[in-house]
Amino acid sequence: VRLGLIMLLIRIVLAEQNTGVIGWLQYVGLQNEQMTNLAWSIFAGILCGIIASCLTLNPQKLYWPTATALALIMVASLLDSQSNALTRPEQLMFSQFLLGFGSAFFLAPAMLAGIGGVFADPRNLVSFSVLFGMSQNIGGLLGSAILGTFQTWREKFHSSQLADQITTLNPLIVERLQQYSQMYQSQIGDSTLLNVQATTLLQNAATLQANILAWNDTYLLTAAISAGTLVWVFWRLIRLRLTARIALKRATGSK
Known part of the structure; x- marks a missing residue:
């Protein structure tokens, strides 16, 4: 169950690639x-993850690849959370590579950990197959739903915050409206229509900024989920090590 929950959480944070980064880039056109x-950088990351997993796989230390993968995902999410209106695929290649x-790096150790239970009792094969499939499928769907809903909620919040700041009493807003008016002054002669056009452009800019902030909050959410799962994994490792040490001392003392 713990393994399935960890895999489920990892699949949720990995939904950032489709719901977060790809969704953001499609939003900006x-x-x-x-x-x-x-896409090639993501493919290269997956390929390198498979190779690294094959070279470093140790049946005695199956939790460490999971911890490493979570740390990399957390770093990637924190990098993505620095996005702005000028962010394009070139600035996201490294984080998406991670x-x-x-x-890919956590997948083989996770499967091997589950297969270990199958070797101990072949009757666990069906349970492991169902657990693995459900964690991957449900995790992907749940991740997209959670991140998408969270992004929409944060966009509404930031839009409300920005709308409160858009007032002609703010000299920065007045200056921006004047800049937009000058852009279309040669094309629109009517002053009323010119003001409407400037206001529309300002509202579009505010909506874009609200979405940027919302996506950055979404990346921070995936980083927080990764960090929480990582802490849980480390706590589990420490607990297992302490339990093994206590058992060894008892066995040594009994002799």
Whole structure:
């Protein structure tokens, strides 16, 4: 059950790639052709994760790859949380490489940990298969739902905060409206229509900024989930080590 829960949490945070980064880039108008290099960086991360997992896999230390993957996912999410209106695929390639690496690096050890229970009792095969499949499928769906809902909620919050600041009493707002008016002054002669156009552009800019802040909050959420899961894994490792040490002392004392 603990293994399934860890895998479920990892799948939730990995939903950041589709719901977060890809969703953000599509929101700002990028097409699939413009995200080709980003896709290649994710593929390279997955490939490197598989190779690293094969080279470092140790049946006696199956929790460490999971901890490493969680740490990488947390770092990637923190990097993505620094996004702004000028962020494009080139600035996201390293963080998405880390996410791809982490998604592949933990998978083999997690499967091996579950298969260990199957070897101990073949009747666990069905339970492991169901647990693994459910954690991957439900985790992906649940992750997209949670992150998507959270992003929408934070966008509404930031939109409300920004709307309160958009007032003609603010000299910065007045200056920005004047800049927008000057941009279309040669195309629109009517002053009323010009003011409407400037106001519309300002509202669009505020909506864009609200979405940027909301996506950054979503990345921070995935980082927090990764950090919480990582702490749980370390607590589990420390507990197992202490239990083994106490058992060894008792066995030594009994002799």
